[in-house]
Amino acid sequence: xxxxxxxxxxxxxxxxxxxxxxxxxxxxxxxxxxxxxxxxxxxxxxxxxxxxxxxxxxxxxxxxxxxxxxxxxxxxxxxxxxxxxxxxxxxxxxxxxxxxxxxxxxxxxxxxxxxxxxxxxxxxxxxxxxxxxxxxxxxxxxxxxxxxxxxxxxxxxxxxxxxxxxxxxxxxxxxxxxxxxxxxxxxxxxxxxxxxxxxxxxxxxxxxxxxxxxxxxxxxxxxxxxxxxxxxxxxxxxxxxxxxxxxxxxxxxxxxxxxxxxxxxxxxxxxxxx
Numbered sequence: 001x002x003x004x005x006x007x008x009x010x011x012x013x014x015x016x017x018x019x020x021x022x023x024x025x026x027x028x029x030x031x032x033x034x035x036x037x038x039x040x041x042x043x044x045x046x047x048x049x050x051x052x053x054x055x056x057x058x059x060x061x062x063x064x065x066x067x068x069x070x071x072x073x074x075x076x077x078x079x080x081x082x083x084x085x086x087x088x089x090x091x092x093x094x095x096x097x098x099x100x101x102x103x104x105x106x107x108x109x110x111x112x113x114x115x116x117x118x119x120x121x122x123x124x125x126x127x128x129x130x131x132x133x134x135x136x137x138x139x140x141x142x143x144x145x146x147x148x149x150x151x152x153x154x155x156x157x158x159x160x161x162x163x164x165x166x167x168x169x170x171x172x173x174x175x176x177x178x179x180x181x182x183x184x185x186x187x188x189x190x191x192x193x194x195x196x197x198x199x200x201x202x203x204x205x206x207x208x209x210x211x212x213x214x215x216x217x218x219x220x221x222x223x224x225x226x227x228x229x230x231x232x233x234x235x236x237x238x239x240x241x242x243x244x245x246x247x248x249x250x251x252x253x254x255x256x257x258x259x260x261x262x263x264x265x266x267x268x269x270x271x272x273x274x
Contacts, residue, residue, distance in 0.1 A: 007035070009153075010064045012083060013074035014040030014049050014057060017100055017157075020128040021072065024156025026053055039064030062090045070149060073099040073109070080104055084112035091115055096146040098153060102173065103270040106139055106166055116141035119150040122172040125180050127157030134160045135172035174263035182259065187212055 009031060011018045018038065026033050033054035039061035040046050046057035058064050061083065065071050071091055075083050080101055091097065091113045098119040099109055106118045121136040134154045138147050147162075154160040163169075187208045194204025219229055234240045 008068040009036055009070040009072065010068035011036065011038045011072045011074055012061050012064060012087070013076075014038045014042070014045045015074060015076075016128055017123060018072065018074035019049065019053075020130070020132075021074070021100075021153060021156045022049075022055060023053060024130055025153065028152075028156060030152045030156065037064045037068065061086055065090050065095075068095065070096045070098065070153070072153065073097065073101055073104070075101060077101055077103050080108075084109070087113060096142065096149060098150055102177070103267070106137075110139070117143065117146050119146075120166060120169055121150075121154055122169050122177050123154075123157050124176045130156075130158050132158035133176045134158065135163055135168060135176060136160060137163050137166055137169065170264055170267040173267040174260045177267075178263045182256070183212065 009025075011022060022036050022038070025031055025036075034056075036053075036055040038046070038049055038055055038057040039059070040049065040057055041059060043059075046059070049055055050057045065087060071087075073080070073083070093114055093116065095115055096117045096119065097109055097113060097115045098121060099106075100121045100123050102122070104120070106120050109120075110116065110118050117139060119136055119138045119142060121134050123134040124132050126132045127134065134157050136150065136154050138150060142150070151160065151162070161172075163172075187205075190208040190211075191201065191205045194207055195201050197204075199207070219226060222229065230244075234244060
């Protein structure tokens with residue numbers, strides 16, 4: 001079963017990630033715009049979504065989920081409790097609920113709404129341009145058709161990886177969820193170094209951005225181990241070898257590992273785990 005055969009899909013929250021998902025679904029013909037309803041409190045966002053994509057945008061979340069077979073939770077974590085309270089009694093027990101809310105456990109959603117089929121997703125910001133990587137898991141009660149529907153929703157953001165345990169979501173938060181910020185910081189430092197060398201900031205930024213983009217695409221398409229790729233551009237006694245020596249002296253690997261572990265510990269604490 002695909003979403004194209006379902007009654008309706010409701011989005012609770014009409015922010016950037018919700019827009020990325022519904023926009024991707026429409027472009028990929030996963031479902032028609034007429035099947036999508038969005039519950040969004042801001043009139044400006046409702047107008048934007050309805051005029052840009054042809055979806056139905058309403059202020060009342062209860063109206064958005066009425067008759068929907070799939071509900072996507074895409075609100076800020078700090079308003080989740082209020083949103084769930086408002087949805088209680090309006091979401092049927094046979095509805096698939098998919099959440100992209102950081103730190104919101106499956107049990108929290110299942111207990112609040114009484115829906116056994118819950119999918120939790122950790123997307124990342126490049127999903128807003130269809131270049132994201134999302135990690136997701138489903139409760140055992142989620143049937144094969146619902147899992148397929150969930151996969152289609154998640155794929156609207158880019159690539160996806162299904163895992164069989166919720167604990168992997170905290171790991172994904174530390175890697176792919178927070179990961180773009182690590183890359184942005186590196187690119188910012190890389191750009192600053194180029195300015196220090198004498199490039200204008202515009203040129204230095206262009207060099208940094210395209211170097212990172214090209215390296216990532218090349219690594220993906222080559223299929224080679226990252227260490228082998230690094231060795232291929234490192235001539236003995238050359239400029240690259242000299243630069244890499246400095247990075248290793250600065251404990252780059254250990255610093256990155258410590259940063260990811262710190263993010264992981266924080267993700268677990270936000271989810272109420274020790």
